[in-house]
């Protein structure tokens with residue numbers, strides 16, 4: 394963290410970015426980082442590969458998140474948040490220049506240390522929690538807006554304080570953030586209860602694909618391009634669907650296969666686990682990564698080809714048992 398603090402003090406103009414497919418942590422940590430930099434008298438521009446999802450547009454200054462890859466943008470250093478690899482910043486890579494230092498601030502165990510400064514803290518609940526620590530370390534007062542950004546980052550990345558990245562410290566920080574005047578019920582409603590009828594129709598289609606291994610240890614779901622087309626729902630609205638597969642009693646590994654809506658050859662796969670199963674290693678077999686109990690990867694090929702490869706690896710991880718899916 395000291396190196397990150399030094400670098401923040403040293404430079405004046407920052408490009409702030411995070412991973413593709415923005416969600417609560419990537420968005421909250423970036424918006425809070427921008428406030429931190431501005432409070433220190435610096436300039437900061439947030440540029441992301443993907444737009445702010447509709448249900449996060451209520452966040453103050455969310456309209457300042459740019460998707461414009463403007464090669465003329467002037468900055469001294471780049472801050473990359475919540476990103477295990479540089480590939481994950483998507484189109485923003487086009488803005489990186491050789492002589493501009495990268496400050497990598499992340500909590501993914503699979504982080505590739507791609508920065509000049511690498512503050513990687515896999516025990517942090519979220520990138521938001523790490524930005525919270527910067528506010529404390531640099532003595533910058535937390536405003537109600539900053540508290541909202543950081544609370545949402547922590548809330549969403551801990552699955553509403555349900556996952557095992559939740560600790561007493563997470564609750565202490567969240568408690569302090571609520572003390573800045575946030576209404577937790579209202580925040581939860583804005584983040585989680587903005588579903589449309591079409592979103593639930595997509596969920597219905599996805600749940601109907603559920604398959605369980607015959608030993609009950611693994612389950613998977615599928616989202617096809619056709620389902621997205623038929624319901625008119627953006628794939629970003631499927632966040633959390635995989636938890637239905639993980640929630641089945643006895644399931645240790647859950648997978649969600651998503652056909653890329655734009656690229657016919659790409660399938661992205663999310664993994665979740667329970668107990669002592671490490672899905673970070675599982676995803677790394679296919680060039681992906683993430684956290685021990687939540688990870689993902691992207692593969693090329695047909696849905697059935699990719700499924701066969703991944704499901705046989707899952708069988709291997711589950712102690713090489715000879716299982717089949719029904």
Ligand SMILES: [Mn+2]
Nearest residue numbers: 418475520550
């Ligand atoms: Mn995160």
